[in-house]
Amino acid sequence: MNLVRGGRSPINVKIKPLVAGLISGIALGLFLKLIQSITSIKVYTLLLNVDYIPILKDLKLSEVVEFGLHIVISIGLAFVMNFYIIRKDFHREAIRRFVIRISLIVGLLLYPTTLLSERTPPITSAYAFLFWMAGHWIYGFVLGRNLQYKEGERV
Numbered sequence: 001m002n003l004v005r006g007g008r009s010p011i012n013v014k015i016k017p018l019v020a021g022l023i024s025g026i027a028l029g030l031f032l033k034l035i036q037s038i039t040s041i042k043v044y045t046l047l048l049n050v051d052y053i054p055i056l057k058d059l060k061l062s063e064v065v066e067f068g069l070h071i072v073i074s075i076g077l078a079f080v081m082n083f084y085i086i087r088k089d090f091h092r093e094a095i096r097r098f099v100i101r102i103s104l105i106v107g108l109l110l111y112p113t114t115l116l117s118e119r120t121p122p123i124t125s126a127y128a129f130l131f132w133m134a135g136h137w138i139y140g141f142v143l144g145r146n147l148q149y150k151e152g153e154r155v
Contacts, residue, residue, distance in 0.1 A: 017082035018075055020146035025074025028139040029067060035131045042121050043131045052116035074139075077106070082147055096144035103140025107133050 029047060036044040048066035050056040056069075081102060085095055111132055114120040121128035 013082070013086070016147065016149075017078040020082070020143055021075030021078030022071060023146060024078065024139050024143035025071045027142045028074070028135050029070060031135045031138050032131070035135070039127070039131075041125065041128050041131060042119065043128055043135065046111075046114055046117075046120040046128070046132065047135075049113065049117050049120055051119065052113055077102075078143055078147070081143070085147060092148045095148040096141070099144030099147060100137060100140035103136045103143065104133065107136030 029044070032044040032047050036042060048063065048070060050061065050066060050069065061069075081099055085098065090098060111129060112123065114128070115123050
């Protein structure tokens with residue numbers, strides 16, 4: 001039984017985005033937590049904020065559970081991007097550029113959710129926006145770097 005089709009094993013197609021999403025999600029979380037601890041700008045709070053999600057807003061969730069939700073979303077996004085990358089057969093450098101672009105778009109789309117909570121930075125905070133977008137660039141860079149490698153290559 002041949003497990004490899006087109007150079008991609010079914011295991012690698014499932015494990016690679018899982019690990020890549022986990023690593024990049026942790027990188028984003030750690031960066032924003034560090035920024036918040038140094039500056040008191042609530043960008044990590046914004047990352048974990050679920051105040052605008054109907055069912056979740058009524059629950060009292062711990063930071064660990066909220067971070068777990070962030071990781072689940074990160075892994076899901078990694079799977080979607082990996083699927084698209086495989087379908088389009090991007091070359092290595094195009095993968096990183098594509099993933100960084102998508103990550104920055106996601107950051108742009110999510111930043112306005114700061115309006116939906118009193119615990120997050122004001123929408124007008126230029127520093128919060130700058131740190132938020134820097135974090136999403138880091139996320140995209142780490143995710144893209146991890147998704148661009150084929151089986152057997154060193155990261």
